[in-house]
Amino acid sequence: MRMALWAGGPIVIGAFLLWATRGQTFYADEWAFFTRSAGFNAERLLAPHQGNMVLSTVLVYKLVLALVGAENHLAFRLVWIGLDLLCAWLLFSLLRVRVGDFAALAGALLVSVFGAGWEFFGSSLGITAFVCVAGGLGGLLALERRRKDWDALACLLLAISLASLSTGLAFLAGAAALIVIGPQWRRRIFVVAIPLLLYAAWTLWARKYNSSGVTVETVASAPASMVDSLASASSALFGAFRIPGPGEEGASKLVTFVNKEPGYLLGGLLVVALAWRIGTAGFKARVAVPLTMLFVYWLSLALVSPARIPSTGRYQYAASIFILLLLAEAWRGWRPSRGAQVGIAVALLLAIVPNLANLGYASKFVRETSAKDRAILAVADHLEDRVAPGTILQPPPFGIAEDMVIDSDDYFRATREFGSPGDTIGQLPSAGPAARDVADREFVYLLGFAPEPAAALPTHRCRTVAPGEIGLPGFPVPTGGFAFQSTDGSDVTVGLRRYGDDYFRFEPSSGGGPFRLAVGADGIARPWFAALEASAQVRVCALS
DSSP: OHHHHHHHHHHHHHHHHHHHTTTOOOOTTHHHHHHHTSSOOHHHHHSOBTTBOOHHHHHHHHHHHHHHOSSOOHHHHHHHHHHHHHHHHHHHHHHHHHHHHHHHHHHHHHHHTOTTSHHHHSSTTHHHHHHHHHHHHHHHHHHTTOOHHHHHHHHHHHHHHHTTOTTHHHHHHHHHHHHHTSTTHHHHTHHHHHHHHHHHHHHHHHGGGOOOOOOHHHHHTHHHHHHHHHHHHHHHHTTOOSOOSOOSTTOOOOOSBOOOHHHHHHHHHHHHHHHHHHHHHOOOGGGHHHHHHHHHHHHHHHTTTTTSOTTBGGGHHHHHHHHHHHHHHHTTTOOOOHHHHHHHHHHHHHHHHHHHHHHHHHHHHHHHHHHHHHHHHHHHHHTGGGSOTTOBSSOSSOOTTOOOOOBHHHHHHHHHHHOOSSOOGGGGGGSOHHHHHHHHHHHHHHHTOOOEEOSSOOOSSEEEEOSBOSOSSOEEOOTEEEEEEETTSOOEEEEEESSSSSOEEOOOBOSSOOEEEEEOOOSOOSOOEEEEEESSOEEEEEOO
């Protein structure tokens, strides 16, 4: 039975994650990793990303892209799943020597589907976090062997962790504490000294990017931020991170910022329990290891807030791992009774259900975003020769659903080497409604379509459009575009569509007119349709 659980658990989790992330492509920060992977430019590889060194992550993306290209995202999802399960196994290995198999398995199972950290568990963006965590946990495991060859491996793994995310600093601090409290610490201190010196050198070099957010204000607010971090992580760990109630009608059910209110109570109970345990069993030096990691991690978040808001979903993953390690170390040697196992199972169930739910909402959100991103890239790939250098491919405004804020030069450099992750123009008619709508918006954006004042209204191929609102069916756009003017000089709003069901609406043209909207040829036979919104009749004439 136990062997079946060990073998079947990862298979079931992996299959679920593979199914949940179907239809996805790169998301958010992954676009930066994709574009940085092209060529071998030290500046691009080492440049900070949101204040983090991401060298390890970019090298992983570069390797996968070199092997399979960018057209199919399956390879990245498999790597992501493998790294997630690796992190869970490493955590299980650390926990089991402290509190036994049952409690260790519960903790590892929870963090393997930790939907509160939605960005990492709803998309392959989790690769960057899992590389960092796997390196950190692996480094700690290697250090516990207390052998010279394993120490060398620990040094390498900690360096990999630190070169993937700044979370690696917490693992490095924990490793330093583990070495200092053990024997022959002078001989072993190189394990943390080498990664730390390399990171310090990189930090000095990266100062030219002005990526640090540390200010007097963030230092002063650090205590409050760390309390919020405890509350946020406690809510996430116990599955209490969702907002109670039905929510607003039509609003997304995805929790992007955890509800930290229950966490103040839960976190307080954790602190009391930990204090009671230390008070009754005595303070063991090894408790300082996870305690140091947790403190350094939350402090690193606090010092750059508000850019890193403590309740952000992605920050709860590492924090929950550190809390589990802290609890396991404080209760080292304890093995749960049958009654305690039932309690752990119930707590796991209560925590894992909301995490699985949020993982599902997250993967759906990323899948919908991916469909739109692929449509945008289909247009960008088709118009590559006409895209101005330095153009941001994602049309403004930028928000959580507009994640592809990348430079066109960087993108096309990467596609020439690895292929395109986008759809083709031929796939756009069969894309979903939202994807077709954003494709139209991308055409308008990249081709620079916009109504502009005209010297006069042409006198040929004219028609009169009745007053009303923009809607179907509209009229076919004449070759080259059209000019227009309302009969009473009032405002006219133009809508344009090609693949979408809805019209892309331009800003109202006011001032009497006439106006012209030039729509040049782009090598696609599919016609454009226009619709007008005005309070009076509008005269429309072809430009050619």
